[in-house]
Amino acid sequence: MIYHLLYPLHTSISGFNVFRYITVRSIGGAMTAFLIMLLLGPWFIRKLKQYQVGQVVREDGPETHLAKQGVPTMGGVLILFAITSSTLLWARLDNPLVWLLLFVTIFFGLIGSIDDYRKIKKKSSDGLSAKGKLLMQVFGASMVGLFVLLHPGYDGQLSVPFLKNIHPDLSWFYVAFAILVIVGASNAVNLTDGLDGLAAGPTVISAAVYLIFSYLAGHAVLADYLQLPYVQGAGELAVFCGAMVGACLGFLWFNAYPAQIFMGDVGSLALGGALGGVAIIIKQEILLAIVGGIFVMEALSVIIQVGYFKLSHGKRIFLMAPFHHHFEKKGWHEPKVVIRFWIVSVILGLFAIATLKLR
DSSP, X not given: OHHXXXXXXXGTSGGGGGGGOHHHHHHHHHHHHHHHHHHHHHHHHHHHHHTTOBOXXXXXXXXXXXXXXXXXXXXXXXXXXXXXXXXXXXXXXXOHHHHHHHHHHHHHHHHHHHHHHHHHHHTSSOOSOHHHHHHHHXXXXXXXXXXXXXXXXXXXXOOOTTOSSOOOBOTTHHHHHHHHHHHHHHHHHHHHTTSTTTTHHHHXXXXXXXXXXXXXXXXXXXXXXXXXXXXXXXXXHHHHHHHHHHHHHHHHHHHSSSOSOOOHHHHHHHHHHHHHHHHHHTTOTTHHHHHTHHHHHHHHXXXXXXXXXXXXXXXXXXSSSSHXXXXXXXXXXXXXXXXXXHHHHHHHHHHHHHTTTOO
């Protein structure tokens, strides 16, 4: 909005020329989202307490988590508001890719809000059925996959990190691949959201890395130099990623141990869907497995645990899944688990950036 209102005036006021730069608007989006979270956070927490929108702790979880019962949840509503409003304020609104990314983020947030509402209403950790949630996620993700495949300039080819001349073409199977990436990312972030600050920290890092890749993917000269797929208009997604960084940093202000608020499924499903959406739109799908390695590890720990439990008739590999609970059971304090996972996420983020030259 700022671009459309102020940039046209740059012929009269030269200072307004600054708003044409994606870098400036990305920083503006990040700062705006952060301030929204910081200023509205205390009021939002009070309102959640007033309406008794509290966390419902799973009965089979670690004993130390029983103290989290009743802590305000659904903080993801505020995260979504901060991301959406900041993106609308700083991004170019004539870019269909921005609207596509907002769609998938809000749609997955809506799924999470229904799930959270049912949990709170029933005072149980059981919300939407797994089948119902998955069907809605598949529908939302398929819209993104179809849009990308049918949009001019796109195709079904994949970009493989480290390999500059390998571009497997999935053709129409790309839609199914897009569903796998977006739904998988959404559920992986959801599974990671089990400790104070654990999901928000790696999301900040992942969004920051994709901010860089979005900018590069939308810059014809830099994309060609770095041998990245050029996606016209993808640079504007850097503004969205900046808003994600700012919103999640602002949320961490209140979500850091001991948490005053949780994001709930409305936050975790939306943030995961957003990361998956960015990865698909800028044609850096496989990279998400690297930069979001923490999320992948958490999801795999659940799959391995459940699969081995069924095959071995009751035996377990981990003390508890997802993976972060395994370390809690081993005696690690919650902040230590979270910070060490953040450290790993930073290393993975740097490794993902390194793929720009290691080709």
